[in-house]
Amino acid sequence: TGYNEKTGQVSFIFAATVPSLGYAVYDIRLGEKSELSSDLQAEEASRQLYNGRYRVTINANGDIQKLYDESNARTLINSAVRQQLIYDHEDTWPAWEISYTDVCRTPSAYVGGEADIQLVEDGPLRKSFRIIRQTAGSAFIQYVRMTAISDRIDCVNEVDWQTPERMLKVNFPFYFSATKDTYDISLGTIQRGVRSSQEYEVCGHQWADHSSSIYGVSVLNDCKYGWDKPDAKSLRLKLLHTPSCKNYDHQANMDIGPNHFTYSLFPHDGKWNEQTQMEAARLNHPLMAFVAPKHTGTMGR
Numbered sequence: 001t002g003y004n005e006k007t008g009q010v011s012f013i014f015a016a017t018v019p020s021l022g023y024a025v026y027d028i029r030l031g032e033k034s035e036l037s038s039d040l041q042a043e044e045a046s047r048q049l050y051n052g053r054y055r056v057t058i059n060a061n062g063d064i065q066k067l068y069d070e071s072n073a074r075t076l077i078n079s080a081v082r083q084q085l086i087y088d089h090e091d092t093w094p095a096w097e098i099s100y101t102d103v104c105r106t107p108s109a110y111v112g113g114e115a116d117i118q119l120v121e122d123g124p125l126r127k128s129f130r131i132i133r134q135t136a137g138s139a140f141i142q143y144v145r146m147t148a149i150s151d152r153i154d155c156v157n158e159v160d161w162q163t164p165e166r167m168l169k170v171n172f173p174f175y176f177s178a179t180k181d182t183y184d185i186s187l188g189t190i191q192r193g194v195r196s197s198q199e200y201e202v203c204g205h206q207w208a209d210h211s212s213s214i215y216g217v218s219v220l221n222d223c224k225y226g227w228d229k230p231d232a233k234s235l236r237l238k239l240l241h242t243p244s245c246k247n248y249d250h251q252a253n254m255d256i257g258p259n260h261f262t263y264s265l266f267p268h269d270g271k272w273n274e275q276t277q278m279e280a281a282r283l284n285h286p287l288m289a290f291v292a293p294k295h296t297g298t299m300g301r
Contacts (some may be wrong), residue, residue: 014093014104015060015289033069036124038124038148040052040147040148040249042119049127049144049153050146051146053069054067056144058129059176060117060133061082061112062142063083064077064113064153064265065077067265069215069267070232072215074215076174077217078173080173083170084112084167084169085108085163085167085172086103086107086166087102087108088241088243088244089101089243089244090143090245090246090247094251094252096288098201098238098241100200102266105203108166111133111135113133113135116130116132117131118130128146138159138161138162139160140157142155143156151262157182157259157260157262158258158259161255161256161257165252166241168238168240171234174284178216179211181210181235182209183227184206184277185208185262197230201226202227203227205225206220206281206283207220207276208237210273216268216270216272222263239261241254262283266279266287
C-alpha cells in the first residue's frame with residue numbers, strides 16, 4: 001500500500017486470479033490484516049532486492065550494479081547499468097536519422113550525481129527502490145522493482161527531459177558474451193551482431209535478448225525501439241532523442257518535457273522462449289483495474 005501526500009490518494013496492489021479474456025471482482029475491506037507472504041526481500045542499507053533466486057544490487061549512484069543468480073551461482077551483470085547522454089547532431093532528417101558517428105561517441109555525461117535512494121514499497125507482493133537524480137538540466141526518477149509473481153526486474157522511469165542536442169541511451173553490460181543478440185520484430189525475431197557502419201541503430205519491438213547456450217537475459221520495454229550493440233558483452237536501448245537542428249527547428253524540441261517509460265531485465269535459463277514473449281506482453285498490456293460501486297449486475301461476480 002502507498003500513500004501520495006500531494007493528492008491524498010492511497011494506492012495498493014493485491015494478488016488477483018483473472019481468467020484469460022475475462023474478469024474478476026474483488027471487495028476492498030479496510031482494516032483486515034494480510035496473511036500473504038513470499039520470498040521477496042529488501043535490504044535498505046545495502047540497497048538489495050531478492051526474490052528467492054535473483055539478487056539485484058543498486059550502487060550509491062543509483063544504478064543497478066549487479067544481477068546475480070544465487071540458485072546457480074551465476075553473475076549476469078557485474079558493472080553499472082548506466083543511462084548515457086550522447087551528443088545528437090543534425091542529420092538530413094534530424095527527427096528520423098541518427099549517424100554512426102553519434103552512436104559511437106563517448107558519452108558526454110552519465111545520469112548520476114547526488115542520488116536520493118529510498119525503499120518506497122516493502123510489501124509481500126512488490127518491493128521497490130526509488131532513485132531521484134538530476135543531470136545536465138534534466139530530472140530523473142526511477143523505480144527499481146521486483147515482484148513475487150515474476151523474475152522480471154522493472155525499471156520505471158519518470159524523466160523531465162530538458163537537455164537539448166542529446167540522446168539518452170541505457171547500456172546493459174552483461175557478464176557473459178554473445179556475438180549475436182535476438183530482437184523481437186513484427187513478424188517474428190531476427191539475430192544481429194555487433195554494430196557496424198552499415199548496421200548500427202537497429203529496430204526491435206518489445207524485447208531483445210542476450211543469451212549464452214545455457215542462460216541469458218531478455219531486455220523488455222514498453223515504448224522504446226532503437227537498439228545498438230557496441231560489443232559482444234553489451235546492449236544499448238535508446239530512450240530519448242533531441243537532435244540539434246539547423247533546418248526543421250521544431251524538431252529540436254523532440255522529447256523535451258515529461259516522459260514516462262519502463263524497461264525491464266528478465267533473466268532466464270537456456271535460450272529465450274515463449275516466457276520472454278509472455279513477460280513482454282504483460283509489461284505492455286497489464287491488467288486493467290477500476291473501481292465500481294456495489295450493484296446488482298446481470299453478469300454475476
